Amino acid sequence: MLGRLNHVAIAVPDIAAAAAVYRDTLGAEVSDAVPQPDHGVTTVFIILPNTKIELLEPLGENSPIAKFLERSPDGGIHHICYEVDDIIAARDKLTRDGARVLGGGEPKIGAHGKPVLFLHPKDFCGTLVELEQA
Ligand SMILES: CC[C@H](C(=O)O)C(=O)SCCNC(=O)CCNC(=O)[C@H](O)C(C)(C)COP(=O)(O)OP(=O)(O)OC[C@H]1O[C@@H](n2cnc3c(N)ncnc32)[C@H](O)[C@@H]1OP(=O)(O)O
Numbered sequence: 423m424l425g426r427l428n429h430v431a432i433a434v435p436d437i438a439a440a441a442a443v444y445r446d447t448l449g450a451e452v453s454d455a456v457p458q459p460d461h462g463v464t465t466v467f468i469i470l471p472n473t474k475i476e477l478l479e480p481l482g483e484n485s486p487i488a489k490f491l492e493r494s495p496d497g498g499i500h501h502i503c504y505e506v507d508d509i510i511a512a513r514d515k516l517t518r519d520g521a522r523v524l525g526g527g528e529p530k531i532g533a534h535g536k537p538v539l540f541l542h543p544k545d546f547c548g549t550l551v552e553l554e555q556a
């Protein structure tokens with residue numbers, strides 16, 4: 423089922439400061455900040471030779487990452503995103519296997535314009551997993 427590692431996401435309290443650390447201190451290629459109101463975050467992508475880092479800052483009142491940052495005020499690794507060939511088939515298999523698919527189970531369009539789903543961290547080794555249609 424799992425394809426490439428699409429990105430590793432880091433939740434941060436200040437996305438401009440985090441982007442500057444990656445750009446200026448680590449010398450990385452950093453995208454502009456993009457508000458994603460449908461997901462309650464603002465994103466910045468750091469392009470690496472073999473994958474991407476996604477910086478996330480809360481956006482709006484009900485951001486799904488707000489409580490995460492209350493627990494970890496400096497920020498921290500938030501989720502990992504794997505690509506799958508068929509996100510509906512993957513969802514249906516995972517549901518059959520008893521995994522919890524978040525957000526009601528219907529994919530949303532993610533930061534790359536592709537359908538994405540999230541799987542509950544308690545079912546996957548304490549790690550929030552995002553699936554993105556390849
Ligand atoms: C623009 C889209 C972009 C893309 O790549 O395309 C994105 O990635 S958008 C990213 C932001 N969106 C999401 O994260 C959506 C899915 N996430 C959620 O629905 C919530 O974050 C949820 C339900 C995973 C956790 O929400 P919350 O922290 O408010 O709930 P709880 O406090 O009840 O947490 C339950 C339980 O899970 C533990 N937890 C929470 N977040 C994480 C995490 N990131 N990694 C690991 N574990 C996590 C939390 O500590 C609780 O554990 P407990 O032992 O019960 O205390």
Ligand SMILES: [Co+2]
Pocket residue numbers: 429431476501503552
């Ligand atoms: Co993501």
